[in-house]
Amino acid sequence: DYIRGALSENLDKDSSSQLESAEALFKSLGSIDYSLEVSDNLKDSDILIVDDNKTNCEVLERRLSLQGLTCRTAYDGNTAIEEVTKKNPDLILLDVILPDINGLELLKIFREKHTSDELPVIMVSAFNDVDSIAKCIQLGAQDYLPKPLNGTILLAKVISSLERKFFREREQELVNELHIQATTDQLTGIYNRRVIFDSLEKAYNDLDLGKIKGFSVLTLDIDFFKNVNDTYGHGGGDEVLKSFAGNLNELITEPNVVGRIGGEEFLAILMETDLQKVTKLCDNLRQEVTSKVIDYEGNKIKVTFSGGVSNTNESRNASDLVNKADERLYDAKKSGRDRIVLSN
Structure with missing residues (x-):
């Protein structure tokens, strides 16, 4: 009303029509529901309130606790650092x-x-000028709350920050799950064929760049595995595969790589060409x-396996190296x- 009264004398017909249209739009929205609720996913979220005024802390804690949020308080900066060191809160309300x-x-x-995604911070201050707000955002604050605090705006911004953190974490979990699915053999839990052959290509690149001196390829195959399936069923065969993969994973550790490339076949890349050291690992x-x-x-099931080894002293071609190891596996x-079999 104030703006309209102040400008009414200078408004032309078009401007007046636009203003009336805007007023009609807001009226059409009806009354605004200011009630806000914390979703079940966010309840019990941990909020750290950092303010030297105990009354402010108590008021904030009471308001947020009513929404099912858990609050901690710190009355100075050093205490806040200690609280974050103990356990990362889901959100910090930080007084300037x-x-x-x-x-x-x-x-x-x-x-x-900590990044703003890992540790969201909402700055709280009586300074409400643009420069102060911009400075806080520039330093990594996720949001800004001016004093005196409005309860509705407080809750809206807290919920918004917590939701953003929740969905970012969920997004990262999904990315990790997809990565595991793309790189891991579903049955045994070790690397799959794709990762093994990508690792083989990387090893050759590192060799060409002089990052490593050489490496060996070890191909492995469980003996009489068809008999295991025929005798104990595929369930028994799966248990044998998982047990064998577990042994490989325990003994063939980084920087070496091991994975299942199909059926009862496995392949390992050993960052070693010394036959004595490779022999010792194979014996173990x-x-x-x-x-x-x-x-x-x-049932008590025992199995053996056969293997073949080749190394980069024999060939600088990945396919040829794997073929040589396979030939020795068949010889075994x-x-x-x-x-x-380590050599012809």
Whole structure:
């Protein structure tokens, strides 16, 4: 009404029509429902309130607790740092004026270790000018609340920050799940064929760049695996595969890589070309696998495996290197199985 009265004498017909249209639009929206509720996903979220005024802390804690949120308080900057060190809160309400460290400096300290997604911060201050707000946002605050606080705006901004954090975390969980699905063999939990051959290509690139001196390829195949499936069913076969993969994963550790490339076939990339060291690893692996008894539905299952080894001293071609290892694997099977052939 004030703006309309002040400008009414200078408004032309078009401007007056636009103003009336705007008023009609707001009226058509009806009354606004200011009631806000915290969703079940966000209840019990941990809020750290940092303010040197105990009354302010009590008021904020009471308002937020009524919404099912858990609150902690810190009356100075050093206590706030201690609280964050104990456990990262889901959100910090941070006053600018504190007795020891001012809120802006404290925000800088938090941002040295935590991103705004990991540790959201809403700055609270009586300074409501554009420069102050811009400075807080520039230093990494997610939002800004001017004093005196409006209860509805407070809750709206708290909910907004918590929702953003929740959905970012959920998004990251989904990304991690997709990554696991794309890189892991579903049955055994070790790397799949794609990762192994990508790793083989990377190893050759590192060799060409001089980052490594060489590496070996070890191909492995469980002996008489078809008999295991025929005798104990596919469930028994799955248990054997998981047990064998577990042994490989325990003994073939980083920087080496091991994975299942299909059926009962496995392939490992060993960052070593010394035959004595490779032989020792293979002997340890054979001893571990052959001594293990796999329990399945009251049955005791024992298996052996055969393997073949080649290394980059023999070939600088990935396919050729794998083929050489496969040829030696077949030689091991022809020679009676339960052995690893390292050279012709």
